[in-house]
Amino acid sequence: MIQILGEPVYQIAYSKVHDRDRKMQLAYAKTGTLRAALTETEAVNVAKANFSEDANVKLVEYITTTNGHHEYRESPLPAYAVTFSHPSNTTVYVAAKLGTVQKFRNNKWRVFDFLWMMHTMDYQSRDNISNWLLRAFSVFGLFSILSGFILFFVSRKKTIKIKK
Numbered sequence: 001m002i003q004i005l006g007e008p009v010y011q012i013a014y015s016k017v018h019d020r021d022r023k024m025q026l027a028y029a030k031t032g033t034l035r036a037a038l039t040e041t042e043a044v045n046v047a048k049a050n051f052s053e054d055a056n057v058k059l060v061e062y063i064t065t066t067n068g069h070h071e072y073r074e075s076p077l078p079a080y081a082v083t084f085s086h087p088s089n090t091t092v093y094v095a096a097k098l099g100t101v102q103k104f105r106n107n108k109w110r111v112f113d114f115l116w117m118m119h120t121m122d123y124q125s126r127d128n129i130s131n132w133l134l135r136a137f138s139v140f141g142l143f144s145i146l147s148g149f150i151l152f153f154v155s156r157k158k159t160i161k162i163k164k
Contacts, residue, residue: 001029004099005045009035011098024076024097037096043080047092050101055086063093068125071105071113 001008008029015022026035038046044057061081066073072081076095079102083091088106095102117126121134 002100004038005042005049009099011100026097026099037078038080038094038099040080043094043096044082046094046099046101047080047082047084051084051090051092051104053084053086053090055084055090057082058085059083062096071110072103073125074127075102 001010003009004026010027010029012025012027013022014025026037027033028035040060040062044060048057059081060083062078063072063081064078066075066077071091072079072093075093076098078096080094080096081091082094083089088108090104090106092101093103093105094100113126117123120126120129120131121137122128122131
């Protein structure tokens, strides 16, 4: 059970037999009647209630699809992206069918996400740390280290000690 703007609500998950696509439905906890997905106004109110700062809403977007580069990737859709007029440029993502905040994204997180993409060398989904490009550079790095050790031992000068 969750609270949506002070109202107790159940999140009901269901699917057909052997169907991997799980569907969600909200139901009022007091009456058991089904509830429609969040409206834009409700989503904005949920985002405001969960955002710690007192800021005005700059933009509200209804998202039905995302790609691998979107900051809301691999999260429940449809969702509302509520962006606040705040120095951090925070966007709060509220899942319409779940009635809950899924993610907070701000400028610091966006910088981290870019650096993480560069670190993992996964320029498509940003989360695959077993991609071929990273493996190739790892093997090349190991080869460079090994060749450095070999060159050190091959090229070092032998010192001759002279007895006096």
